[in-house]
Amino acid sequence: MLTVDFARFGLRSGDRVLDMGCGAGRHAFEMYRRGAHVVAFDQSVADLQEVNEVFTHMKAAGEVPPGALAEVQQGDALHLPFDNDEFDRIVAAEVLEHIPDDVQAIAELARVLCPGGVLAVSVPRWFPELVNWKLSDDYHSVEGGHVRIYTERDLIAKIRAAGLQLSGRSHAHGLHSPYWWIKCAVGVRNDDHPLARAYHRLLVWEIVQRPRLLQLAGRVLDPLMGKSLVLYFRKPMAS
DSSP states (O other): OOOSOHHHHTOOTTOEEEEETOTTOHHHHHHHHTTOEEEEEESOHHHHHHHHHHHHHHHHTTOSOTTOEEEEEEOOTTSOOSOTTOEEEEEEESOGGGOSOHHHHHHHHHHHEEEEEEEEEEEEOHHHHHHHHHHOSTTTSSTTOOOOOOOHHHHHHHHHHTTOEEEEEEEEOTTHHHHHHHHHHHOTTOTTSHHHHHHHHHHHHHHHHOOHHHHHHHHHHHHHHOSEEEEEEEOOOOO
């Protein structure tokens, strides 16, 4: 389930790309399939071990084109272990809301992005996220949980302050907002609640089978109540 719109992202085969806060690796895997040189970066050693195993299986199964490369690297988002201007494309999907010093993390992303490169950032959208916080403290007040709710204006201002230029925006996962409202209402760990279980089956059907009706519903709901705000920025060419 991808959050970044690759038509907007402009990834090219051979690009060196960073998936910062890669988690389970969904965007890293897609970029690898598209022929990029991918660095999957995260603080979690366990997540990176699993991502690296999938990279290995993808290569063995012939799922990636010749020349595509993939590696994992563990570290701190506030001190990225990369050179200035190192990456052609960067994805930071659903990660900044977890980082107390997001301004420093954004500065690091801007530093390692090359001039002319594109950064795709996604965060939980303000209104769906606000509903979650109102319904459940357990949704966000856990170790490593969400530390803030972004408005679109606030996030754009922070990234522009790091020297990047906004080039596009979109919303994603409109069908997923009601699922999390249900979860927050019945208990975020209560996966066996009948309503939560039924809606989860609907989302699995959407992801696996991609029925046309749910695809159409998603396109309608994304701009209205999409769970994720996705912003695209470009780093100006050096003058």
